[in-house]
Amino acid sequence: MTLPDSGPAGRGAVGAITYRVAESERDRSAVIKGEFSSDTVFEVVRSEEGFSIRPTRLDAPVHKVFPDDEPAGEEAPGDRRRFVALDGDHVCGYADTEYEPWNRRLTIADIEVAGPYRGRGIGRALMDHAIDWARSRGAGHVWLEVTNINAPAIRAYQRMGFTFCGLDTSLYSGTESEGETALFMSRVIDHPAGR
Numbered sequence: 001m002t003l004p005d006s007g008p009a010g011r012g013a014v015g016a017i018t019y020r021v022a023e024s025e026r027d028r029s030a031v032i033k034g035e036f037s038s039d040t041v042f043e044v045v046r047s048e049e050g051f052s053i054r055p056t057r058l059d060a061p062v063h064k065v066f067p068d069d070e071p072a073g074e075e076a077p078g079d080r081r082r083f084v085a086l087d088g089d090h091v092c093g094y095a096d097t098e099y100e101p102w103n104r105r106l107t108i109a110d111i112e113v114a115g116p117y118r119g120r121g122i123g124r125a126l127m128d129h130a131i132d133w134a135r136s137r138g139a140g141h142v143w144l145e146v147t148n149i150n151a152p153a154i155r156a157y158q159r160m161g162f163t164f165c166g167l168d169t170s171l172y173s174g175t176e177s178e179g180e181t182a183l184f185m186s187r188v189i190d191h192p193a194g195r
Helices: 025-029 122-137 151-159
Strands: 012-014 016-021 035-047 048-064 079-087 090-100 104-112 141-147 163-168 184-189
Touching: 016 122, 025 079, 025 090, 035 151, 048 163, 079 122, 090 122, 104 122, 122 141, 122 151, 141 151, 151 184
Parallel strands: 104 141
Antiparallel strands: 012 016, 016 079, 035 048, 079 090, 090 104, 141 184, 163 184
């Protein structure tokens, strides 16, 4: 299902939640505090041949609230789009994306669903809208970064067809996420025949 740029034709509904491209300043500026709880960490195991990633059960679950560490006013280049999930007029989820034509990559810069709305397929629906838009732009793949301790998100991305494609052990150095490993995941975008 392709999501047009805006207007009534660009709205899609699943139950009482509607989905569309962010149209107003309120849509574009809505913030949902990122947080999760996990009983698993995806541990990076180094060897002489390289590395492997294995899920490891934690003795005690961790709860993480992401800090607001984005530099104010910093704009990234590229073609950006925000998709929102609305419960009435309330933004209950969003996916911020950026398309880079030079390598035909759509980056999921951020995807958030408010706590009470989790587990209802809203994140998947937002990702589907982002992937449809990427497909319409001719993207070859979708890419994202996730911390190794966010097992719920990693499992959700895997169910959506994403696989590990890399990692960075120093990305979070000097931040509140010090000691965590950035895992990169990607998904190849299938294109209908004749495109």
